[in-house]
Amino acid sequence: MGIWPVFFEGYRIEKKAEKEISKELEQVDEKKLQEEALRELNSLIGLHKVKEIIYEIYAFSQLQMKRKKEGLATDPIVLHMIFKGNPGTGKTTVARILGKLLKGIGVLEKGHVVEVERADLVGEYIGHTAHRVRENVKKALGGILFVDEAYSLARGGEKDFGKEAIDTLVKEMEDNRNKFILILAGYKYEMEYFLNTNPGLRSRFPIQIDFPDYTIEELLQIAEVMVKNRQYKLTESAKRKLMKILIKNDASREMGNARMVRNIIEKAIRKQAVRVLNKVNITKEDLITIDSIDIRED
Known part of the structure; x- marks a missing residue:
């Protein structure tokens, strides 16, 4: 009988060691992910202001996580964004890099990017749109939901279901706060029009980034x-x-x-x-x- 307490004590020590090793490996992987994402960000040609803002977001988020661990007061990390720019200016690429960075510091659980457009969100009958939006948000939990040409959701008449898609996205932002990041992307002037269609929409996206054309x-x-x-x-x-x-x-x-x-x-x-x-x-x-x-x- 005397051997069992010794055995279980050894078992507990071994399991504790396994957890510590696992945690250390996870920290190493997260560090590598951050380094890889920062290399990708720095290697992007042009986009100087964009890179500056992304690094600010990375630094702010990382510091808030560290302050939280130390029991200090923290600001809420609200990172829903608007990306404004012409096609081919790096909006999707930057979103993917951002996902890696935020996964690396623990703000996002997975850091993946789910790319959708109007056809993926807007249904053909009442209730269909809300279901489509919720399904895509579900896929994006732990990562980023990237809606390209988001301004198209505001087009159409009263019978168009684009407005329902917008309303459902706003609700999902509240219901799944801090569980995913919503990035709405599109042409600069069209996105301005889109934001003006809903008075409360602009304030929900505290970060707006302009992507200039390349020289x-x-x-x-x-x-x-x-x-x-x-x-x-x-x-x-x-x-x-x-x-x-x-x-x-x-x-x-x-x-x-x-x-x-x-x-x-x-x-x-x-x-x-x-x-x-x-x-x-x-x-x-x-x-x-x-x-x-x-x-x-x-």
């Missing part, structure tokens, strides 16, 4: 990063041709930002593949080089 130089940098990540390289003539296309699109106000650059690069890679495949002897240099002939606008 021509920044877009060229983005293109170079894209090809480098795919283990290709642009010749000088390819860069000049790409620059001409970017300048032309900027002048005609048809700038598609990083999305347009990605489309051009992906098309160039396909064109390069056709060109190189027809060569008799294919070298490693051939495999990685994108020339001006591969860069197409159409």
Whole structure:
């Protein structure tokens, strides 16, 4: 009989050690997640003001968590946001980085991003919309619900269910306070109109971030990063041709930002593949080089 108390004491010590090790590993993982997210944030081209605000949110949230642990007074962490900017300006990318950062410091349990648009939220009959909104909020619990082109929810007449989607989102923000973050995104002026359609809506989103269009130089940098990540390289003539296309699109106000650059690069890679495949002897240099002939606008 005398061996059992010793055995159980050893068992308790072992279990305690396992919990401590598990907690230490979790802290290491969270630290790595923060470091990874900060590297991603810092590596973004341009977006200087955006990066500054995201770091402020990260620092504020982290300090509030530390103050809470020390028993100090804390401000409520309300992080519902509005992202305003044209397509291809990095709104979704920044939302994903933010999810990782807030997961890393324990503000969010999971840190994932659920991306939806009007069609995912607005139903076709009474009650259908509320159900769709609640289902998507449920998926986003512990993370971020990112609603793209959110201004479209305010369009339509009295019989449109977009208003019901907005009302349900507002209710879910209250019912699931601190359990998820809602980010509404879209064109700057359309989002301003959207916020003005509901007098109480603006105050529910204390953080509003403007995403500026990229400059021509920044877009060229983005293109170079894209090809480098795919283990290709642009010749000088390819860069000049790409620059001409970017300048032309900027002048005609048809700038598609990083999305347009990605489309051009992906098309160039396909064109390069056709060109190189027809060569008799294919070298490693051939495999990685994108020339001006591969860069197409159409």
